[in-house]
Amino acid sequence: MVCALGAAVCFGTATVLQAIAARSAAATGPSGDVALLWRAVRQWRYLAGLALDGLGFVLQILALRSVPIYAVGAALAASLAVTAVVAARLLKVRLSRVEWAAVAVVCAGLALLGLASGAEGDEGPAWLKWAMLGAAAGVLLLGAVAGRLPERGRALTLGLGAGLGFGVVEVSVRLIDGFSPGELFPDPATYALLLGGGAAFLLLTSALQRGSVTTATAGLVLGETVAPALIGVVWLGDRTRPGLGWLAILGFAVAVAGALALSRFGEAPVQAEESAVTPS
Template sequence: MLIGLLTAVAASICYGTGSVLQAVGSRKSARREAVAAGVTQHGGPNLSSTAKAAMTWEFIVGTILDFVGFGLGALAARLLPLFLSQTVISANLVITAVLSVRLLGIRLTRAEWTSIGVVCSALVLLASAAGPEGGGHTPIATHWWLLVISVLLMVGGTVVVRLLGARAAILAGLLSGLGFGALGVGVRVLNGIDPFDLGALLSDPALYAILVAGIGGMYLHTVALQIGSVNGATAALVVGETVLPGMIGVLWLGDSSRAGFAWMAILGFVLAVAGAVAVAWFGAPEAHGAEPEPESESESESGSESGSRSESGSQEPRPEELTPVPWPPAH
């Protein structure tokens, strides 16, 4: 249990740090692409702009941390009940919020600090109440269903998000959260791990469900970072990543709490999700009171900022213009 908890915490730190770095890269790219009209006809980022966001050095380092976090999270999903491992990992929102104070210059409000305290207290309750994880042995038909559902969610969701464009932040966050949740379930039921059997591993549909859900979730996560304010999307991601996998773990995989501590596990789970959603929700841009700089006379006479930048071509956006959201959604 202790090794599993430490692994989940380490995964959370990697994801939280990676999210801050990815946000910096995504925002810079999104601002530059706004000048070049790097959007679809519906107002959302196109594939080219998303790819360019992924090529910034900040995003690359953040992605490396995501891969490390993925490996640690996968191990945690094998060692802990899903309602505990997924909740601890989703607490990377707290890591992201705290790091944003240093890296993005964000000032956290009292409500945000209170929400962070609720999440930390809830995780203590969960860790105290969690029992041994259930088995990961399920019928192979379940693995096929997981693959089909993952494909439908990620492929169908991507199409819908592109059609909705700039209105799809919350939906993109929810779908990416469901993708990461499906990834956790897939890791838990994956065959050929213990004992290791390469043939069983490669023939298991759950392996391909993990790939589809992971890649699709990452893409939708990147899109959510590019679509304006993502506080609501972050809250949706937390719900998708924790609630459904936790229920699946309890109902189908045999996860349970310690005898007589079910009430504590339920309370801790509810408080952790509610606290994480509150951290996201109270992180709205207007809550941080960033004062826009007054326009100079030359800017007033030149029309819109985007027009003047298009003419100059090489002018870099000011730092305050790179923060359309206070901090990004996490995994």
């Protein structure tokens, strides 16, 4: 659980650091995706954000190999709370009382989950690896269909698809037999992880560019928490401590609800004071 919370801190902080670097890059030169990215990657904040993303992914893998998927998924959704708090400090974003309350709700939900979570379950049935590979391909198809929907429905569907893609990654990490090259290459779960992760990033980028950040992030949170949690309980044998199943359900629901209330932080706010974006 410590690894899961550490991953949330890494991802949430990385989002803000990269937002500061992108804002600074946009203010110091001509526009254009390539030029903007080049200026951003030359700043220590952007590089630090990438390093935190990498560390967060490692911690996520460690967590998924140690605790139930439902606990890890809720903790990763809590990265929105981290982004909100860090943005309030570094980007000078003002949080409303409701948003501060949502941060507290997320923390309370995670505390309940930590008390109730048991050990991870078993390896799951062999067919589940192929099912995850098929689900990853389905996420790509969902993205193609979502691109033709009206703006509001498009953002929600793309965000939900991205969440399902990240959910495929969560489940696939549990299904991988080992991490040596000889075990990874022939394992369908490896390709499910790669395809699901790539599809998720593609759909999330499209959702944030072509629709409401709040709507897309709400879909993302639901997709990456609910479906993987159900798979973990039904087919992977994830359980809670004896007699604390109700507490785990309550903690999961509270943490996800708090994350949904912070959906606007799915993409770090850019209402920063000029001092926060001085070129490095």
